[in-house]
Amino acid sequence: MNYLQEILNFEKLQELNRLAPGQARVWYVLMYLNNITGWQSWFTVASSTLEFRSGLSRQGVIKARNELKQLGYIDFKTNGRSATSYHMKPLTQGSVQPSLQDSLHDSLQGGVQGGVQTSSALYKQNKTNQNTTSNSDSSPATRHKTQQKFADDSVEMQLAMYLFSKIKENNPDHKKLTDSQKQKWADNIRLMIQRDNRAPQKIKNMIDWCQADDFWKQNILSTAKLRKQYDMMAPKANAQWQSNQQRKRVYS
Known part of the structure; x- marks a missing residue:
């Protein structure tokens, strides 16, 4: 060799x-x-x-x-x-398998905009259908929410499952998510992208950071918590990132 x-x-x-x-x-x-x-x-x-x-x-x-x-x-x-x-093992291009992180990275780079636009359109369509059904129904109105479905290869679901994979790495005994819970996790990612204006790549970076931090990895155990505490974590995460960049410049 x-x-x-x-x-x-x-x-x-x-x-x-x-x-x-x-x-x-x-x-x-x-x-x-x-x-x-x-x-x-x-x-x-x-x-x-x-x-x-x-x-x-x-x-x-x-x-x-x-x-x-x-x-x-x-x-x-x-x-x-x-x-x-x-x-x-001797290394050549194609001799290794892509990791979950790189699969997600490719998705973020190649399909973020389309994925976000599609999910946004689907969400609006669901809301429109829900309103139409509610207005045209002659029976007494029942309050309910149409559940949005996120495909496994959607940006929202991939980021949700990426967080879950990191949580499982820190605690292999963490209980599995039901299909319903996966959808809720993905919907929180949607809210972060659409309402909070978080770029998918930045969400992924924050997932990496919080699940490596001794304090936050014990507290960020869902996408709902990730969304809620994002602004609280950002100053420390940004400070560490800038410190790492300075060290790289010193040693390069």
């Missing part, structure tokens, strides 16, 4: 299929250790070594390596109490 070529291939893949920072750190550490072993097809690494070199917790290492395996970057086999065996 060509060390330099694999790193170049890895960086090219990041342009299309960007990994989370923890995943990338674990991959780089494994590549370095595989190089030390003389590029053995399978090599063993203790979890404590990965934790130390990556800076991640034990749970963070386990999560990152599982995701790298699912995406096609590596393979591994646990050996009971002994060190885990790893195999680095």
Whole structure:
């Protein structure tokens, strides 16, 4: 295996299929250790070594390596109490699977405007149909709300499920959402886009930030909470983003 070529291939893949920072750190550490072993097809690494070199917790290492395996970057086999065996897969374009985050990113970049316009049109149509039905009905009026349906590939539903996936990462035992709850979660995203004028990409960025923050990840457990607390979280999120940008300029 060509060390330099694999790193170049890895960086090219990041342009299309960007990994989370923890995943990338674990991959780089494994590549370095595989190089030390003389590029053995399978090599063993203790979890404590990965934790130390990556800076991640034990749970963070386990999560990152599982995701790298699912995406096609590596393979591994646990050996009971002994060190885990790893195999680095040669990287080429198309050799890895797109992640949920990149699927969402493509949707946001390619179909946000159309998705928002479509959902807005559907919402207005539903309201119009509801009013027509109510006015033409000769029986006594019953107060009810027409439930808007969001498709799985709509921007609203994708952002809602993206938040839920982050919540599940922080708490794997979190209960599943019913179909009705998914629709409500997506509708709150619609309100954020249409009424609060939040750009979908900014909503995604806030989801990433709040679910990485020790305090807010315990409090933002639904899209309703995300919408309610958005302005409360924004100053701290923006301050951290600006600080990160300054550090990048210093070290670049």
